[in-house]
Amino acid sequence: MLAFPDPVPTTASSLLANTEVVVAAAATLDEGLDCHDAFPTKAFEHFRERGLLTAPLPVELGGSDLCEASETAALRDVLYLVGRSSLVLGRLYEGHVNALALALRYGNAETRRQVSADAKAGHLFGVWNTEPATGGLSMTRHGGVLELADSKCFASGAGHVTRPLVTARIEDGRRLMLIVPLEPGVRAETKSWRAQGMRATATGTVDFSGLQLDVGAVVGEPDDYLRQPFFSCGAWRFLAVQCGGIAAVFEALRTHLVNTGRGGDPHQRARLGEAATRVETARLFVARAAETAAVAEADPEAAIAYVNLARGAVERCGLDVIELAQRSVGLSGFLETHPLEQRIRDLATYLRQPAPDHALASAAGYVLDAPRAFHALWQKL
Numbered sequence: 457m458l459a460f461p462d463p464v465p466t467t468a469s470s471l472l473a474n475t476e477v478v479v480a481a482a483a484t485l486d487e488g489l490d491c492h493d494a495f496p497t498k499a500f501e502h503f504r505e506r507g508l509l510t511a512p513l514p515v516e517l518g519g520s521d522l523c524e525a526s527e528t529a530a531l532r533d534v535l536y537l538v539g540r541s542s543l544v545l546g547r548l549y550e551g552h553v554n555a556l557a558l559a560l561r562y563g564n565a566e567t568r569r570q571v572s573a574d575a576k577a578g579h580l581f582g583v584w585n586t587e588p589a590t591g592g593l594s595m596t597r598h599g600g601v602l603e604l605a606d607s608k609c610f611a612s613g614a615g616h617v618t619r620p621l622v623t624a625r626i627e628d629g630r631r632l633m634l635i636v637p638l639e640p641g642v643r644a645e646t647k648s649w650r651a652q653g654m655r656a657t658a659t660g661t662v663d664f665s666g667l668q669l670d671v672g673a674v675v676g677e678p679d680d681y682l683r684q685p686f687f688s689c690g691a692w693r694f695l696a697v698q699c700g701g702i703a704a705v706f707e708a709l710r711t712h713l714v715n716t717g718r719g720g721d722p723h724q725r726a727r728l729g730e731a732a733t734r735v736e737t738a739r740l741f742v743a744r745a746a747e748t749a750a751v752a753e754a755d756p757e758a759a760i761a762y763v764n765l766a767r768g769a770v771e772r773c774g775l776d777v778i779e780l781a782q783r784s785v786g787l788s789g790f791l792e793t794h795p796l797e798q799r800i801r802d803l804a805t806y807l808r809q810p811a812p813d814h815a816l817a818s819a820a821g822y823v824l825d826a827p828r829a830f831h832a833l834w835q836k837l
């Protein structure tokens with residue numbers, strides 16, 4: 457990893473331009489990526505060279521402040537752009553940003569220094585929280601040594617992410633965050649990741665059994681990972697990536713209608729208009745969710761409810777755009793040679809996020825019991 461030149465220093469304003477360059481190059485850097493067992497290694501080298509791996513760090517630690525509330529719009533645009541180019545890259549980059557955001561928020565000065573050095577050295581971070589139905593990662597402490605047992609599943613970048621932030625159950629049942637230094641390719645099982653879409657994310661199972669760590673690996677206090685409003689409101693970031701994926705499906709539909717000369721048909725026009733409405737609805741919801749999350753501490757419950765509503769809205773918009781595109785393009789959109797085919801598979805897969813029913817029901821509960829009328833609920837955020 458140290459073989460690369462130092463990343464280009466960036467400001468939040470130059471970051472968007474760098475992101476455009478990176479995603480344009482990424483399209484050609486890792487050819488043939490839409491297959492099992494692949495990973496966009498070269499694209500992430502480019503992310504590093506252009507300062508995107510360090511961008512989430514504070515300026516004083518060599519980053520671009522991308523995790524600061526003041527830079528929410530910049531982060532939203534970066535995630536959207538990456539997602540529009542590739543949901544695989546978007547998912548992985550969002551995990552990197554999320555891990556650094558958690559380490560910066562809850563870690564001590566040494567953690568902040570260490571993650572900054574690691575990001576500069578080209579390590580890819582990720583957040584691995586999901587667990588198999590039984591078992592799941594646990595941790596016991598023996599003096600200054602932490603010993604891990606069992607595994608995480610649905611861990612993106614398994615075998616490639618070398619600085620995962622994981623949640624591990626401790627004796628009293630609460631969970632601690634740890635950053636686990638891993639060598640590439642170790643402890644990862646990705647053979648079962650035979651998913652319809654998002655194939656090159658290497659989303660696998662990682663078995664940490666027997667691994668020993670220094671206490672310095674701990675980030676924050678028990679259950680900090682779940683601390684509200686940050687836990688629920690953080691969902692806006694994956695919504696921004698999904699929003700990019702929805703726009704990419706729409707663009708493939710629009711291009712198809714232009715290229716085939718079928719756009720003049722009134723049925724096609726109506727479907728395109730409906731799809732355009734869904735793309736814009738998702739974009740507006742994500743923009744507002746991001747703004748709301750940035751000031752969530754002013755009214756945590758209201759902010760959480762808004763982001764939860766945005767989750768349902770973006771999912772619905774994504775599913776609608778998929779259906780409209782498939783009906784408009786027809787069978788040729790199912791052929792591997794058509795740009796829609798992979799985009800739809802990736803989007804359909806990435807739209808699956810944790811507990812969507814719970815998110816909607818809890819937002820509905822907030823609205824039901826709210827102290828104000830619906831129109832006034834989010835006026836102050």
Ligand SMILES: Cc1cc2nc3c(=O)[nH]c(=O)nc-3n(C[C@H](O)[C@H](O)[C@H](O)COP(=O)(O)OP(=O)(O)OC[C@H]3O[C@@H](n4cnc5c(N)ncnc54)[C@H](O)[C@@H]3O)c2cc1C
Pocket residue numbers: 547551582583584585586609610611612613654657659805806807808809810811812813814
């Ligand atoms: C491409 C990709 C990469 C991922 N990478 C990571 C990663 O790096 N790290 C990580 O931690 N996770 C990762 N995940 C996992 C992700 O965070 C979610 O855990 C996962 O997508 C949840 O999907 P699910 O549809 O099975 O969700 P579920 O939450 O199981 O939902 C499935 C359905 O069951 C319902 N449901 C949920 N709970 C209950 C219940 N108790 N009783 C009844 N019904 C219920 C839901 O509302 C929904 O209708 C990734 C997922 C994807 C798609």
